[in-house]
Amino acid sequence: MRRLVFLYAERFREAGSTVMRGFQLADIAREHLPRRRVSVRPLGSTARNSDVFLTKGAVNMATPEQLDLLVRSGNRLLFDPVDELPPWTTARFADVLVASSHTAFEHYSRAFPATRVALVDHHVDPRLPTSPAPPSRFRAGYFGERVNAVLTPRIEERVDVVAIDTSRHDDAWLSGLGRYSFHYAVRQQRALDHFKPFLKGFTAAHCGAPVLIQRDQEEAVRWLGADYPYLLDDTNEETILSALARAESEFGGPRWLRALSVMEGIRARTSPERIASELAAAIA
Structure with missing residues (x-):
């Protein structure tokens, strides 16, 4: 079973897209995909023969040289631009273009016909209460x-x-x-x-x-x-x-x-x- 590696850009480590679609999504994978070895690493880290999930910041910051090295190291690359347009590097390097919405899925499928597009809906923050008690009044x-x-x-x-x-x-x-x-x-x-x-x-x-x-x-x-x-x-x-x-x-x-x-x-x-x-x- 290939390792699943989430890559983030250090510049955007604190950004919501990195926290949620990087660190939190990795936690969800660890809990619900127990056969997968999961890690979160900064862009520029070494990864070999892995499924590499690039968060929005990493997708935008990764250079062609970095992406080429990842590909030559036997990795499959998943690009997750979330709510932005995919960069020009997508067609050349992405094995899977991840859509976080249905409208993105349809647009990506038309814009990148030679690239596999996969829907991974956005999760909610796992720190939300699991069983919320409904308030007794309108607010x-x-x-x-x-x-x-x-x-x-x-x-x-x-x-x-x-x-x-x-x-x-x-x-x-x-x-x-x-x-x-x-x-x-x-x-x-x-x-x-x-x-x-x-x-x-x-x-x-x-x-x-x-x-x-x-x-x-x-x-x-x-x-x-x-x-x-x-x-x-x-x-x-x-x-x-x-x-x-x-x-x-x-x-x-x-x-x-x-x-x-x-x-x-x-x-x-x-x-x-x-x-x-x-x-x-x-x-x-």
């Missing part, structure tokens, strides 16, 4: 970088903003997740956004909370379904405020319970066991 929270969300002073009167800096390791925000029964995920679209996995939705699902997001987010709708109760048709402030008020009035009611049922299904589909099975298929 909405946004967890992430402020620049990624549609926020106004009036929206922030209804939604607590828990700011996260994904460029460095920060887990302080995790302890407060259990206080929120509703997760705000209305995205501010930016030019650098490409194929965002539905991680905010996965996090909400593992917390036992519905999520609010706009309908034009294709990846989210694929997971939630077009008839999910809390999809926005636009991101105008009044539309968002009305949706928040409606969700609060429906707390515990039939539409709320239907949304929770959808989230429970997402939780099952993003369990560590399910993620490990997708990783196993990618490296098979």
Whole structure:
């Protein structure tokens, strides 16, 4: 059985993509793929006759010379650009191009027809509570970088903003997740956004909370379904405020319970066991 080596770029060691798709995914592999020897190493380390999983930082930082040496050492290379466009080195060096979302999987399959593409959905942070107790009242929270969300002073009167800096390791925000029964995920679209996995939705699902997001987010709708109760048709402030008020009035009611049922299904589909099975298929 070949060793599974996760490579990260030292410059991005503290970045969320390195922590989650490097160190944490390696832990998931160790627990659920016990026949695999798993290690995490910085880019530039020696690896031979292994399956080498390059995290986003490593994919972007690796030079052609480094990649060529890895290939000549008998390794199979898996590139994981997560939410970015794959670099030009992909077609030449990647044995497997890993997609962390369904929209990325479809785009990569069209853009790199000669490269095998494999779906490994994004996992949630394993430090989340495993059996969250649902809050007894409506309370909405946004967890992430402020620049990624549609926020106004009036929206922030209804939604607590828990700011996260994904460029460095920060887990302080995790302890407060259990206080929120509703997760705000209305995205501010930016030019650098490409194929965002539905991680905010996965996090909400593992917390036992519905999520609010706009309908034009294709990846989210694929997971939630077009008839999910809390999809926005636009991101105008009044539309968002009305949706928040409606969700609060429906707390515990039939539409709320239907949304929770959808989230429970997402939780099952993003369990560590399910993620490990997708990783196993990618490296098979």
